[in-house]
Amino acid sequence: MTVGRLLSLKVSVFLSSVPVSVHKQTGRILHVRNGVLYCTMKSSQSQTATQEKQQPPKVKVPQHALKKTVDKITRDYEAIIGIETHVQLSTLTKAFCSCPYNYGSQPNTSICPICMGLPGALPVLNSKVIEFAVKLGLALNCKLSLNSKFDRKQYFYPDLPKGYQISQFDIPIATGGYVDLDLPLEFGGGHRKFGITRVHMEEDAGKLLHSGNGAQVDLNRAGVPLLEIVSEPDMRTGIEAAEYAAELQRVVRYLGISNGNMQEGSLRCDVNVSIRPIGQSEFGTKVEIKNLNSFSSINRAIDFEISRQALLLSEGQGDQIVQETRLWEEGAQKTITMRKKEGLSDYRYFPEPDLPEVILTQEYVDSILKSLPELPEMKRRRYENMGLSMQDVLFLANDMNVAEYFDETLSSGADLKLAANWIMGDIAAYMKNEKLSINEIKLTPKELAELIASIKGGTISGKIGKEILFELLAKGGTVKGLIEEKDLVQIVDPVEIGKIIDKVISENPKQLEQYRGGKTKLQGFFAGQVMKLSKGKANPGLLNKILLEKLNAKN
Amino acid sequence: MAMGSSRALLILSNFKFKPTVSFSSSSSSSKSFPSFIRNNFRTRNFSAETSSSLQPPDLPRLAETARISLAPNEVEEFAPKIRQVVGWFGQLQAVDLDNVEPAIRADTEGDNLREDVPETFENKEALIASVPSYKEPYIKVPKVLNKE
Numbered sequence: 001m002t003v004g005r006l007l008s009l010k011v012s013v014f015l016s017s018v019p020v021s022v023h024k025q026t027g028r029i030l031h032v033r034n035g036v037l038y039c040t041m042k043s044s045q046s047q048t049a050t051q052e053k054q055q056p057p058k059v060k061v062p063q064h065a066l067k068k069t070v071d072k073i074t075r076d077y078e079a080i081i082g083i084e085t086h087v088q089l090s091t092l093t094k095a096f097c098s099c100p101y102n103y104g105s106q107p108n109t110s111i112c113p114i115c116m117g118l119p120g121a122l123p124v125l126n127s128k129v130i131e132f133a134v135k136l137g138l139a140l141n142c143k144l145s146l147n148s149k150f151d152r153k154q155y156f157y158p159d160l161p162k163g164y165q166i167s168q169f170d171i172p173i174a175t176g177g178y179v180d181l182d183l184p185l186e187f188g189g190g191h192r193k194f195g196i197t198r199v200h201m202e203e204d205a206g207k208l209l210h211s212g213n214g215a216q217v218d219l220n221r222a223g224v225p226l227l228e229i230v231s232e233p234d235m236r237t238g239i240e241a242a243e244y245a246a247e248l249q250r251v252v253r254y255l256g257i258s259n260g261n262m263q264e265g266s267l268r269c270d271v272n273v274s275i276r277p278i279g280q281s282e283f284g285t286k287v288e289i290k291n292l293n294s295f296s297s298i299n300r301a302i303d304f305e306i307s308r309q310a311l312l313l314s315e316g317q318g319d320q321i322v323q324e325t326r327l328w329e330e331g332a333q334k335t336i337t338m339r340k341k342e343g344l345s346d347y348r349y350f351p352e353p354d355l356p357e358v359i360l361t362q363e364y365v366d367s368i369l370k371s372l373p374e375l376p377e378m379k380r381r382r383y384e385n386m387g388l389s390m391q392d393v394l395f396l397a398n399d400m401n402v403a404e405y406f407d408e409t410l411s412s413g414a415d416l417k418l419a420a421n422w423i424m425g426d427i428a429a430y431m432k433n434e435k436l437s438i439n440e441i442k443l444t445p446k447e448l449a450e451l452i453a454s455i456k457g458g459t460i461s462g463k464i465g466k467e468i469l470f471e472l473l474a475k476g477g478t479v480k481g482l483i484e485e486k487d488l489v490q491i492v493d494p495v496e497i498g499k500i501i502d503k504v505i506s507e508n509p510k511q512l513e514q515y516r517g518g519k520t521k522l523q524g525f526f527a528g529q530v531m532k533l534s535k536g537k538a539n540p541g542l543l544n545k546i547l548l549e550k551l552n553a554k555n
Numbered sequence: 556m557a558m559g560s561s562r563a564l565l566i567l568s569n570f571k572f573k574p575t576v577s578f579s580s581s582s583s584s585s586k587s588f589p590s591f592i593r594n595n596f597r598t599r600n601f602s603a604e605t606s607s608s609l610q611p612p613d614l615p616r617l618a619e620t621a622r623i624s625l626a627p628n629e630v631e632e633f634a635p636k637i638r639q640v641v642g643w644f645g646q647l648q649a650v651d652l653d654n655v656e657p658a659i660r661a662d663t664e665g666d667n668l669r670e671d672v673p674e675t676f677e678n679k680e681a682l683i684a685s686v687p688s689y690k691e692p693y694i695k696v697p698k699v700l701n702k703e
Contacts, residue, residue, distance in 0.1 A: 215696050356665075
C-alpha cells in the first residue's frame, strides 16, 4: 500500500457483532479482546460492488497501535477546556448563620432557622467570608470589586431549603485574574498561565442521599460558605487542567482558607470540554463533566472526552456531540450521559433583598494584601533563583509546611543542596512510611541543619549521619547530644586509624597472605573489619588510604 | 381596574428595559439569563433609543417555575392582571436617568456583618419536630429526578 492510500484509510472501529451506534450506548470506543484490538479498516475511496457485498477485512491491531490511532485522530483537533471550581471555606461558622460546620457530624445536628430556610429567618453575612474571598481574589491576581452584591439563584431541589441559593450573579467580588504554574517534569514540564474569569461568594446546599424509592436530606452542610472560581477556557489538555486544579488546592491551603480536599468535597471541580478542528475559530459543542473526585480523574476524564468527541467528529458524527452534562465513571474509566434535561435552567436571578451591599475599602484590601503569605508561584521562583533544580522546586514548594521547614533549615545555616536532598530523600521516605506530616516528625529544622553541618565538617561520617537521622526523626533530641551519648565522633587521626588497621591485619594473617598473593578484592574485607572495630567511626577516606599503604607495604 | 389601565397599556408599549450595570456574560452564566433580558439587553452607556416592547410573561411557564398550579381559566384570568402590574411598574421607565449614577442596590446602609463565632441553636428539637417527614437522622423527601 502506498503512503497516500494509507492516509486516506478511514479507521472505523466497532464491536464485532454490534452496529456502529455503539458509541452512544456503551460509550466504549474501541473493543479489546484478549489484549488485541479488533478494528475494521474501510477505504474512503468508493467501493466496488464486490467490496460492498463482502465484509471488510478484520485486522488485529495491538494495544499500543490503538493509542497511536486515537492520538493521530485527536491531533487534528484542539481542545478548549474550562473549569468551574467550588472551594468550601474553613470558617468556623456558616455563611449566613452562626451554626458551626464540622465534616462528618451526625446528620441534621448543625441547623437553625436560617440555614433551614424557615419563614421569617434572615441571613447575616459572616465577615470571615469576605476576608477569605478578598484573600483568594488577591492571590489569583484579580481585580476586586469594592462594591458587590448578593443575588438569589432560584430553583427547587430537596437539598436547597430556601428554594434559592444566595450567590453573586452579575457583580462578583473579584474578576479578571490568572494563575501561574509549572507542569510536572514527568509530563514534559513547562510554564503555563491560565486566566481566571471571576471569583464569587455563595452558600452550599445540603446533602441529598438517594435511598430506595425516596431520598434523604442532611442539612448540616446547607449554608456553608463557598467560593466559586471560574477559569477562562485556557487549558488544552487533561494534564493542564489537573495541574490548574492542583495549583488552586495549593493556593487555598497556603492561604489557610480551605483544606482543599477533593475527596472530602471541600474542593469540587466541574470541567467543560469542547473540541474544534485546528484552525477553526468557532468553538465546538461544550460538554460538562461532573463527579471528578481527584486530580488524576480530571486528567483522565478530559483525555477520554477529547478522544470521544474527536472520534465522533472524525467519523462525520459531530451531531452526536450534544451540549449536556456527563458523569465520569471512575470504575469504567469513561464518561456517561446524565439524564437529559429539557431546556436550559432559568434561575430568575434578582438582587438578594435581605442582604446589604458588600463594601470594601481600599485600606481593608491593602491590609489583607500585606498579610498574604509567600504564595506558591513566588516560592517556586525564589527557589529557582536560589539555584535549585525544577524537580526540587516543585517538590519543596508543593506543601507549604515542607517549604517552611526547608526555609527554616536554611536560615539555621544549612547548605542549600544538602538540605534539599535530606528533605526530599530520607525525611520524605520516613514521613511516607510512618504516615506523618512534616509537622509531626521530631527532627527540628535547626537540628537538621546541625546534622548537615556535622557531616560536612567531618565530625561524623555520612553513614553515621544517616543512622542517627532515624532516631532524631522518631525521638527528637539534639545532634550534639546523640554524638556524645553514643560516642560517634569520627576518627580522623591517621595514627589512631593506623593502630586499628595494624590490629586487624595482625589478626587476619591468612587474608593478608591472600591479598598479597593477588586477591586485591580482600581490601574490602579489611576495611569492613576496621570499621567494625572502630564502631563505624573511622573516616572512610583516610581508612582506605592508610589501609592500602599498609597492605601493599613489603612487610 | 381602578388604576388607569389605558395609561398602563400606553406605558407598556413604550417599555424599554434598562439595567443599571453592564457585565460580560461568562460561559456558564449566560445560559441562565432570562430570555427577555437577553433580547433587550442595554448597558447604561448605550443611549440609542431603539424601542423593543417587553414580552408579556408566559404565564403557564411562570407558574411552572414557581411551582404554582393554575387551572386554564385561572391562566386566562391572571395573565392580563399580571401584565397590568408589570406595566404599572413600567412607569419607572419614564424617569430620566441620564445624570444619575447607577446604583448596585437600593439601600444606603453598608454591611451588616457578624463575627465568625459558633453558636448552637437551642431548640433544635422544635426544628426537627416541624419537619413533615423525618426518619432519624434524615429528612425524608420524595425521589426527584432532575434538578430544575
